[in-house]
Structures are given as structure tokens and as C-alpha cells.
Amino acid sequence: MKKIILFPLLFLSLANCSSDSSSNPDPVDPVEQMYFPPSDGNIVWQTKSIADLGWNQNAVQPLLDYLELKHTRSFIILVNGRIVMENYFNGHTATSPWYWASAGKTLTSTVTGIAEQEGIIDIDNKVSDYLGTGWTSAPLAKENLITCKNLLSMNSGLNDALGDNVEPANLQYVADAGTRWAYHNVYVKLQDVVASASGQTWTNYFNSKLRDKLGMTGGAWIDSGDGLSVYWSTTRNMARFGLLALNKGKWNGTVVVNETFFNQATNTSQNINLGYGYLWWLNGKASYHLPQSQLQFNGSIIPTAPNDMFMALGKNDQKIYVVPSKKMVVIRMGDAADDVNLALSDFDETLWQKISALYQ
Template sequence: MKKIFTLLILSVISFGCSSDNSSENQVTPNEAMYFPPSDGSSTWDTKSISDLGWNQTAVQPLLDYLNLKHSKSFIILVNGRIVMENYFNGHTSTTPWYWASAGKTLTSTVTGIAEQEGLLNINNKVSDYLGTGWTSAPLAKENLITCKNLLTMTSGLNDALGDDVSPSNLQYVADANTRWAYHNVYVKLQDVVAQATGQTWTNYFNTKLRDKLGMTGGSWINNGDGLSVYWSTTRNMARFGLMELNKGRWNGNQVVNESYFTTATNTSQTINQSYGYLWWLNGKSSYHLPQSQLQIPGSIIPSGPTDMFMALGKNDQKIYVIPSKKMVVIRMGDAADNVNLALSDFDDVLWQKISALYQ
């Protein structure tokens, strides 16, 4: 709890510091979008700092900060091309690492794919797919919970009972759609997809998303409490970010339809403006943090671009997608400041140093 209040204080202190997103600071060269081969090969086009006209003297301070903050890897893509790719503390381009809650966005995306195939409807109640009794809430309250509530963190279930998502641990607190609370109950969407498709979650995920993007070798690993966490290389995380930058498209193939993508990466409910379908949204007028019901004024990352949407995971796993700059930024590693939450002041300082590259 002490960490939460520290984080809240840091967030409020940072409010009022805004990023400069004026047109003269756009960093998008006038060139076609690039996609690496989908066979998972190591081939990937690059673009140098000097080619972009960026500030070379800002590179080393950024790398020093990443190393100081226990990073394992860092990638910047612009128009799909690698501008920076750096590894730290013995990590390599072939070493897998966990996505933690950044992987929630994989579940969001695959749910959208299943819906576009006509296999499920996110507006249907979860019990249509899993049967009743998947929670310990009264039946009338359980039947209020739709798949969309799981996508938007508005299930109304108790978020203070830990990661266990067995029925006995999914307890009623409020009616669905009346309370925003960061909760691992979202993982039930994987069961919904499995039931709706008649396939295992892993098989459907691999066929419909992983393999289409060339995210070779990535896998879901059970962490021992009933939840599976995605592990992959940093480049595979960058591939997913690149597809999202392109509104669900990969090299001409619409993997998830643009309508779903647009809804997923915009405010999804009226309680937390900074949350979509398991995506965090920058540049909104207020936000909520995990494990808190407080509404905090301002943007989540004041120094970051206002159109940025983000996959954020425990111990500072990051996918930042910035459409206005045609940019994807990836960070994997250990907790930057011994704070295990998805959000911390690390994000704001990191974006100050990233912005220094092109401002």
C-alpha cells in the first residue's frame, strides 16, 4: 500500500508537465512502412539516428538510464525500421522474457479476431460461454458481466483477493459496468475464446496471431497460480507493437479489423478515461491506477506523446505505440525502481530521455 501512495504522489507531482507534440517535432520520415519477414528470420531493416536527423548526443544518456534502471532490452522502431536496439545485463536478441500484464493486449487482440470471425460477441455475458458459476457472485450479478466488462476492467468483482481466478475467489463487489478495477479476471476471456472456437487458447492464438506476425518461439507459460504469462524475445514484442501501429494490419493483411482496433485503443468506459480494451491510453484528462479507486487528474505519462497507447506490465515491461510519430518503443527488464506495478515514475523520466532524441 505504501508503494501505491508513493506512486500516486509522484503522479500528481508530475501533472502539469506536458510534452511538446507540435508539428515541428514530428519524427516520421516520408517513406513506406516496413514489415520484417514473417518467417521469424533475423532480417530487419534499420534506420540510423543520423538518417532521421535525431540528436546523437541524447543516445548515451538514454542508454545509461536504461542500464541503471535494470533494463534487459530496448527497441525503437520508426516506420517499422529499427532505429535503436540495445541489450543489457547479459540479455540477448534471442533470450525470451516475460510480458507480464503487457500480454493482456494479446488477449484483447485475439478476442477481437474471434469476434470478427463470428465466433463470439463481446456484448454477450461471459456465462453464455463458460456456463453459470464461473464466479461466486449471486447468479443475477454474475449474469450482468459481459465479455466487454472483462476487456474494460469493469466486471464489478473484488480486485483485492490476489491473482487466483477460481470461482471462490471471484467475489461480487459492485454491479458490472459501475466500478473500474484492475483485475486478472480478464484471463477468463482466454477460456471464452477456447469455448467459442472449439480450440485450445494456445492453438487459436498461435494460428491467428503469433504465426501471422512471425513471432516465432513465443509461448504461454503457467506461473503456478492458474494464470499463463506470455514469454518471447524483444523483437517478437516489437512485431506485435508494429501490427498495432498499423491498426491491426500486418504487411497488407488485416489481422484484426480496424473497427475493433480503434475501439480497443480509445476510452472504453466512463470511469477510467485512460483505459481501452486492456490497453492504457496516454493524453487523457484523468486516470486510475491499479489497486486504487482514486481518479488522478492529467495524463498518465506527461512527458510522453498524447496520442500514445500502451501495453504495461509488472516490473516495467512496456510496449509504447505512437501513431503520430509512426513509432513503437519496447522495454523489457526487471523493475526499474523496485516497484512491481505496471505504472511508475520510470515511464515519465524514460520519455523525457526518448523525447530528447528528436526534439
């Protein structure tokens, strides 16, 4: 994937040996009931062994060696909700918090969906309906083109080359909303939309509607400046959210966010970047775009991974991989895998070669 190293991107450390569900057997018993860990903070979490799954034990150590080599702090594989692998490196532990970086965008997407299902927002409405006019420095007629859905889809038309700050002076018009895809921190304005519509702080609404329902105990939004906050939690809490995503917004039979919204969120959201949903990255599409580039790349984002996989991806290689065909969630937290943190790198492709070796 040498074409990608031309772009020194700020966010995501994101063809050919495909491992889609049509070419590989499902690694689990399809009738096994999905497991959800207790939501009361109980540390007990059911497990499933490599042997029970019929996986290749000889592929485990090469995977662990690679993870440690690439500055990983924690790694989890869930199958049907049960922990198959859980490993910590470099002094990190099960109780150590770590930042999600841009992988946390998917938390904002999910809570936006919750607010819509409660009837307090409509993602087809313009952002200024909730924040008032002047939340950008775009001409008023252009600002009023920007809907909440544009923020979810990264096609607001605002300038993505002005840094992280989301104050009005830094949110400048480049193109009409819906006509240009560009990875931009303006998505965070959705948090202000939800706060305004709910009459609560973003944190309080998030905690009551999502965090506490999943038992993501102790997780918190930490201010990083420039009007942004970053979510921190343990690795298991990140895995809980991945398990919710695997189950299309349901948690142990309870609807947290409705399946219709979740299906929209994890499918192509616009016709420019086919590899992007509502703040989720999508594998297996015909083409994709990268942050800070208007170029189109043909093929799947991670060709060594299953085609139905969707992903929450953050700076320094924070990862939530969700693979419905395998009933699998994979979590990786840590420092940047490589010295130069690019949007996509050989790390993702090699990692999935080694994960796939477990069950192929």
C-alpha cells in the same frame, strides 16, 4: 508524481512538459513506406540510423546509461517499422526470451477481437453464454450482468482485493458490472471464452490467428499457477506485436484484427477510468485510475510522453509504447526499474524525457 508512491501496486510499473504531435515535428518522412519484417523467422530487419532521421546523436548515450542504470535487459525503438535503436544489457541477447507480464493482456484483447470478427463470439454477450453459469461465486443475477466487454474494460464488478486466483470462489461480487472500474485478473476468462467458442485450446487459436501471422517465432504461454499463464518471447517478437498495433491491426496489408475493433480497444472503453481501453492503457486523457485504488488522478498518465500514445504495461516495467503521431514503437524489457515496483513511477516520466530528447 509523488502522489502515486502512496500505492504499492502489484502490476504495471507505469504533469508540464508535453510532447504531443501538435508541439513537436514528426520525426520521420511522412511519405516513407511502412516496413514489416519478414514473417518467416528471417533475422533480417531493416534499420534507420539516428543520422538519417536527423535526430540528436548526443541524446543516445544518456538514454542508454539510464536504461542500464534502471535494470533494463532490452530496448528497441522502431520508426515506420525500421529499427532505430536496439540494445541489450546484463547478458540478455536478441535470442533471449523474457516475460511480458501484464503487457500480455493486450494479446488477449487482440485475439478476442479476432474471435469476434470471425463470428464465433460477441463481446456484448454475457460471459456465461460461453462458460456456463457458476464461473464466479456472485449471485446468478449479478454474474449474468458481466459481458465479455466488461472483462476487456476491467469493469466486471468483481472483487479485485482477493489476489490473482481466478477460480470461482475467488471471483466475488462487489458491484454491478459496468459501475466500478478495478484492475483484475478475471480478464483471463476471455481466453476460456475464445477456447470454448473456437473448439480449440487457447494456445492453438492464439498461435494460428496471431503469433504465426506476425512471425513471432518461439513465443509461448507459460503457466504461472492460479489459472493464469504469462507470455514469454524475444524482444523483437514483442516489437512485432507493437508494429501490428501501430498499424491498427494490419500486417503488411493483411487484416489480422479489424480496425474498428482496434480503434475501440485503444480508446476509452468506459466512463470511469478514461485512461483505459480494452486492456490497453491510454496516455493523454483528462484523468485516470490506478490498480487497487478507486481514486481518480487528473491529467495524463505519462505527461512527458506524446498524448496520443497507448501502452501495454506489465509488472517489473515490461513496456510496449505505441505512438501513432511519431510512427514509433518503443519496447523495454527487464527487471523492475526501481526497488519498489509501483504502478507508476518516475521511471516512465524520466525515460520519456530521454526518448523525446532524441527527436526534439
